[in-house]
Amino acid sequence: MTTPDTPLLPNYIAGRWQTGHGHGTTLRDAVTGESLVRVDNTGLNLHEGFVFAREHGGAALRAMSYGQRAAMLGEVVKVLQTNRDAYYDIATRNSGTTTKDSAVDIDGGIFTLGYYAKQGEALGDAKCLLDGERIRMGKDPVFQTQHVLNPTRGVALFINAFNFPSWGLWEKAAPALLSGVPVIVKPATATAWLTQRMVEDVVKAGVLPEGALSVICGSSAHLMDQLQPFDVVSFTGSAETARIIRSHPAVAQRSVRCNIEADSLNSALLDPSATVDSEAFKLMVSEVVREMTVKSGQKCTAIRRIFVPLELFDDAAEAISAKLAKVTVGNPRNETVRMGALVSQEQKRSVLHGIEALCHEALVLFDGSEVPLVDADPEASACVAPTLLGHRDPGQAKVLHEIEVFGPVATLMAYEDEDEAWDLVRRGEGSLVASVYSEDPAFIARAAAELADSHGRVHAISPDVAASQTGHGNVMPMSLHGGPGRAGGGEELGGLRALGFYHRRTAVQASSAALDALAATAAPFKP
Template identity: 45%
Template sequence: MTQSPTLPRPIQVASLIQGQWHAATGGQEIRDAAYGQPIAYVSSEGVDFAAALKYGRDVGGRNLRKLDFHQRARLLRSLAAYLNERKAEFNALSHLTGATRRDNLVDVDGGIGTLFSYSSMARRDLPAQKFVLEDDINLLGKGGSFIGRHVLVPREGVAVHINAFNFPVWGMLEKIAPNLIAGVPAIVKPASQTAYVTEAVVRAIHESGLLPEGALQLISGSTGDLFEHLQEQDTVTFTGSAATASKLKVHPNIVRRSVPFNTEADSLNCIVLGQTVTPDAPEFALFVREVVNEMTSKAGQKCTAIRRVIVPRERVEDVTQAIRERLSGITMGDPSREDVRMGPLVGASQRDDVAEVLRQLKAESEVLIGDERPELLGGDWDSGAFMAPTLLLADQPLTNHTAHELEAFGPVATLMPYADLDEAAELARLGRGSLAASIVTHDRPEARELFFGMASTHGRILILNRDDAKESTGHGSPLPQLKHGGPGRAGGGEELGGLRAVKHYLIRTAIQADPTTLTAITGEYVRGAAVTDDGVHPFRKNFDELKVGDSLLTPRRTITESDVSAFAGLSGDRFYAHTDEIAAKDSLFGKRVAHGYLVLAAAAGLFVDPGVGPVLANYGLEGLRFTEPVGFGDTIRARLTVQSKTAKETREGETPTGVVKWHVDVTNQNDVLVATYSILTLVARSANGPAI
């Protein structure tokens, strides 16, 4: 046995409850993964779980809800930058869990990167408000005086996150980023085996002082009677085994109070090699690389790891040999060493669990690679939790259901041959719901057939080929922008997915009112609401002087045949409905009509103030609709109204600005709407305006 000289003395992992660190005595003993030496004790003995929930709701929730989405997002960005400076500390601890430097790029760097991503998404796509207006206005009456809309507001509870052992940093940060953006506090309960890593990150967060008081609490050890004290506004997310999830989600109090419960469970993810892929094709090498990476990254302890390797029957021997050759270059040992590519499993009990499932899989499958003890570069086979990568062959996978039912949560995968694409898709679906799958092919019809054959049972599918390989993040890698979760045995839940995750922590309420009242409540103008016209052109007002509802009704302009001819010549748009008298008679309009973009340009000419002023730039337009044709001799006018305002963050040396969204209605001489849209402009703010 090679004894590491750097193992720390055992520590007592503490909980952060009601703003104070609480350390019990003793508890579950945790050993390092490579050498099997005691490094920590974990216990939540003495924690008042009811008080923790109440503190989160009363203190954390209230403090977070004082801030708008942009303010919370900026806090998240500052927190990510702070943690980024502490990565070396987190990486060193993470090595004790069996994670290599490569593994830490996913867990530590990936977790911090998720905070940065959510901060950016929220500042870009959410309003600088404490609520979100969802979808368009719904007319509930013929006259337009009764309308409805959906509004999203923060839950007034606590988000309880119960995490798995394999990603002690990313698993926490990817969950708390959306709930903090939403304005909801969190209580995090990491798996005991790696809780000391999570605790170190929470200590750094707490020491930073960046989050409002009560925004984050930590339970190290058992959850005790926590579930007994959950209320209707609380939420629970769980990552781990499907068996544990099925027990927790039917807890009597969860059911009685209808507490939302989101499950992300381990699943039998697969990768499919297309029939058209030959051993000399780039896709063949990509396929082998993904299989080996997923077997060895985190020692196969990933909820998205490849468990089923589905290949054309005629490629079984080629694939086996290629995997064997690539695995021969994988070094195992002490994960803190630069020359080690694969570390141990998280602990001896996890290794024993995997060995037991592997024993059951062997009853119906042949071992192609495995059952050996490669040389270790540090660490100990007997005291540590090492396991060599193992590849099995289920030669009759349509009838051998063990490999579709049992998951060895370690470096174990099963090769499954198929006869045609229908059979490949059927094998993929036999997993009964997975988080992720990959299809490796450069043949687009083949990719299409496989995708639609597999889509209903997979949360995410990567199509990997020579064209996207350079930028691809690989099989199963959760991305902040895309959904992480899957149907069936994968839990039926969703995490990440961009701002969808934020909306999990918001309550959707429908509001029904008249336009003026709805505008007053939401702060966003809707057509039909009362407007303000004080005689000052809105373009002469800076951002801070403008108010939602400020409006301008323009003079009129008559559209002539010469206008249409000039526009056709200038733009090159000589579409027959505008320029051909004879053809236009048989058109939808029965006559020549003005170009829609001529109407748009003419409206701009009516409402734009040409002088130098606070309006700096035009960002573009949204929601353009031409509702009625404009013929020769029709007279149009426009109403320009401030629809909403969003102050922009100002960097040092920049001019303070904000984005103003203007609603524009263009009507004809009969007051009939002919065009409607919104334009976005960049407008200067007052030098002494409110800080952002």
């Protein structure tokens, strides 16, 4: 239960720290259930905060060049590096992650910031971006058109998910701030502490202009109401909430630009020519186990469906189960533990309910709950052991292609030929990523061509890249992150492509002399 001295985290909005006037929501230790901190934003003047961010933060950022804003991101990196130990402690307590899993979130976010700091350096003193070459408007070359990208004169609202409180902030904030757009982040309540602490450290270090970065913890009520036509909103979370955001008047009537990352039934596909002794088979097994257990399967990019040739179904089930059996689950403070907890009891209930729903169609091939937890009370902790399900004829299944269980759960599925494999993968109706395991470049090329339209990323793992590939579920800043259909239809990252979301494209039609003067203040946009 919440103790009277459980601290209430302050929000940073309108250039000052403010606490809510309500009791708030208590954040708890994911393993022990101990109350940690409270979050609340009751009574805050949201309108004042959004106006302050636009008028003060936006103006200050736009007065800087891309190169100056890139240097500013570099200073943010230094602040975060200095406080890494505190972030790891918060992640262990609030998110229940092992040190290795915390690094994916914390160091991944810092790495992404550093990447955009370096990318921005190349844009130098420019204040806007030239999109493409000039185009003649007629026979006389004196009158031409030049497409230009300018930072939007609004605010970027981030409504983030619980699984990546660090990376989820910085992978969005890096291109926004580099673009010259102020950020207001509303972290998911369950794990808001890490986001709030990072913002606090950056604000107190004074490396950003006032109003450039704000954090609001607690309820998201009325946040969307504050958005104006030149603002943007980026959401990561459930498809249900995404539908509410898309139908909000800010988006539907005021044309606020919206980016969504929602549910995703990501796939792993093994080449039909693979054998149980092939390197492709071994690489797939290792990657599946890693994706099921890193951050306890709480990744939007985690593998949820595993497609193998029918004749390898039993071998794959045995190999994956054997590796899962070696995964120790429990308190991440214990050095022998490889997989920690889910972030909350609510998430634990959701995962267990999801497993039950999938079991109406699938068989349990491996149940890790049969092994006792390490240093963790099964009732008090939010720990859920890995579960591998299976279906030999997934073409007859329905819920297996509809329900994403956001935890250490995946379903092994058999296919008979390539055409059936493509069809089964597409049953996910749009995903963030599909990974392909093969020693045949021709098969990889066919898979990429067949699956590209329904996936934001196709990640091909072959023996020649086994040591250098970055992982099915790792989102790298130089590649696009997002996906069509049920995955939300959004795009993030992709190098400088991410800047496009925070800019407005305009066609400037003018004389060559005028366009020359414009180009003197601009840099070519080369994503």
